[in-house]
Amino acid sequence: MEAGRILVVEDDPDINALLARIATREGFEAVSAFSGTEALLRMERAPFDLVLLDMMLPGMDGPAIIGRMREAGARTPVVVVSAKAGASDKVAALKLGADDYVTKPFDPDEVAARIHAVLRRAQGAPVPLGADVGDEVLSHRGLRLDAARRRVTLDGVEVALTVREFDILHVLMRAPDRVFSRERLYELVWRCGYYGEENAVNVHVSNIRKKLSAAGAQDEYVKTVWGIGFKLA
Template structure:
């Protein structure tokens, strides 16, 4: 069965070019050219991934992203020429999974799309297994409930995006290990690390803002300068 992608891009030439390339790779692509149209298409079909431009008419990509995240955890790959949008798209309340800056090569775009679908399929299998095992992980005041995909701090629930959850789970599952940014990207995104630190930096900062009493002096995720990160000692 073909994986189905919702492609949301208002530039007709780019939209058609991307659709042509992904179709050649054996993917089914449904096109939308503005945010309102994309919402209607999404409501009436089932997709494996959304490929989203942020600069859209009628309903911009950021607002579209917020609406989708209220309904679904479908993988969303951002296409954007504005670096300033990255922080918003990956951050609190938005929850995009990854991004590729414009202009991009079709080879890299295809690789990112396939990797995102592969990760989603893999995580789905992991979550099914974890639901059967009913595990709970703890560190200090933090408790990760794998059954319900939830984080509690001193009994209070903290909302995390999917990527934030898996990053924190990685550290708490292996409390003595030090992870480089490349290793975090490889293990959480399950993709080759392209050397762009922005994605990791944004996720780490947002995660710390949610779980730390003082994000400027983190207790839970420690930085080892020039090396990477590790879980604090409790």
Template structure:
């Protein structure tokens, strides 16, 4: 069955272009032209991924992701596609729970590759029940436990809800807890595509992981920054 992608973009030409790119990759497409329409779509149907503009009528991109991750408690991957190229815009959206951020104007090949990468990472979440079984791939570090088959993370027995990007970053780190990973290496291993200089994306996702772990265990550090190099488990 083809993956279903929701495109939320108010510019008809860009919406149509994104639709063509996705259809050429074999995806099923649903189009929305405002944030409000996009939210109605996700409330009434299941999607494998959302391509989201920032500046939208009705609910803007920030409000869309906030409601998706908050009130709707949805883990559907979101890739922001926006003309807003400021560092603060990227940080804000990634901090809210967006999985990736593409700046307009974009190359069709980049959009296709990034969608493929995010869908690859989220596949384990959507098919967790089918993948669980006797051969579970589990990692334990201190009180932190990661189950790769079910894509479930617990800390001291309390479940930690991570986005697809956050889970895969933590999975890389916990597989080799004594190794320091550069931001570039983490990006390449998690996104499995060309490195786009997105050091900041890694920083924000690691910060999100730290906050979620600290909310459960505030007195313990689990991810250490090795200045000038990258990150490792602490």
């Protein structure tokens, strides 16, 4: 994976500098922004491969930035780095379109690992189900997933999914008859140990359903198997 550019959006100068050092240590070019409005200006002027984003910012807060990005169709991965550690805060950020969430105080190595994991997903690394996806194209009842191009369409209408949403759908479509527990989906998509993060999986599945519905889906494509997890419907 080639190193890219990371935008660090954090109003605390010390934390901003620390996050920038972590990104630089991992081989990325780090660009700092200290307010929400500055972050949007920087994103308008040049592309970034990933955004490390605080939630409480002057000018425009983190949720508003994520909302603006997703409404504009930007698929740049966002890793939230926030002091808000409540489950409801994480769920809210994921619903808006964040790809991952790290709470403060954080371990620099964890931040680095999250950056690499999210970028692997964004750059099309194969879903780890034992086979290289190559130019894999999967179809199911009008739903089409192009693995190489990371593109999903429903009856020809493009469905804009975030990194995590795409990968969850990819896992389900590669094994249409299999029921995946929330724990297993988390391990496959996030590529790390499961720490009771079932809210993260639930929120992303909910987002997939909403986006497919908005694209014209009349029937359910992701079925909840109560007490177990999810499968392709």
